[in-house]
Amino acid sequence: MDEPELDGQRRKEVLRQCLSVGVATGTYGISFGALSVAAGLNLWQTIALSSLLFSGASQFAVVGIVAAGGSGAAAVATSTLLGVRNSLYALQMSRLLRVNGLRRVAAAHLTIDESTAVGVAQPEPPAQRLGFWGTGLAVFVLWNLMTMVGAVVGNALGDPKQFGLDAAAPAAFCALLWPRLKSGDARAVAAVSAVIALVVAPHAPAGIPVLVAAFAAIVAGLLPSAPDARG
C-alpha cells in the first residue's frame, strides 16, 4: 500500500489526541491501584492486573468483586464479559492495522476502548495507525505508572471524580466519534445503540448493555447502505 506520509501538522494533532486521552485515562490508574490494594490484592497482583489484563472496566470489576467477597469465578466471568467488546474492536483494528507476528500480539494487547476510539476517529490510514499505537502506548505507560502510585500512596491525591475525570472520559469519546457522525448511517447507529444500552443497563450485569448495543451495528451493516441524503 502506497500511502503519503503524515505531514507534521497532522502528526502533531494526532499525537496531541493520543497524549490527552492517555493522561485522562491514565490518571484513573491511581483510583484503580488504591481500590485494588484496599480490596486485598497485594502490590504485585495489582501491577499484574494493570500490565497483563490491561482493560480498565474489567480490572475495576475484578477488584470490585473481590472487595465485595465474591468468588474468583465470578470475578473472572464478569471481567471476561466486559472484555468481549475488545474482540469486536479487534476485528476493525485488524483491518486497519494489517499487522502480523509480534506486532499483532502487541496490537492485540493494546486493543482497548481508547486506542480504538482514537484510531478509528482518523480519516487517513497512517493517522489511524499512529492514533492507535500512540494512544495504546500512552495509556499503557501512564495507566501502569499511576496504578503503582495509587497502590503505594492510596487516594492521597484525591478522588479523580473531584477533578471531573469521570466526565472527561465520555466527553473524549464523544469528541472522537464526532467526525464519524457526519454520515446519517453512523448517526442512526450511535443514537440507537446509546438508547439500547440505557434501556438494558438496569436489567443486566455490567458489560452486557454495551454488547447488546452492538446489534445496532450488525443491523446497519446488513441493511443496504442508505444513500446519504442529509449528510
Added chain:
Amino acid sequence: MTLWTTVLFASGLAFALKLVGYVVPHHMLDHPVISRVTAMLPVALLSALVAVQTFTGQGGVLTLDARAAGVAVAVTALLLRAPFLLVVILAAATAATLRALGWG
C-alpha cells in the same frame, strides 16, 4: 481460587479475547457486508459506552448528575467546533465545578 489464579485467569482470557479479533482471516473481514458491520462496531460500542458512562450509576440505574452536565457542555463545544483538548477540559471542569458546589 486464590487471588493469583483469579488475576492470571482473568488476564489470560482478556488477552485471548483481544487476539481472537486479529486472527480472523482478512479475506473474511473484507467481505462488503462484514466490513460494513466491523466499521460500525466501534461507533455502536463507543456510543453505548458514552451513554452508560454518562447516565448510569450503581447497578445500571439511570442517573442524572455532574457527568451528564459535563458531557452536555462537551457536546455544545463540539457543535461550536471547539478543538479536542478544549472539549475534554470543559467537560471535566464543568463536572468538577458542579461537584465543588455540592451538586451531583
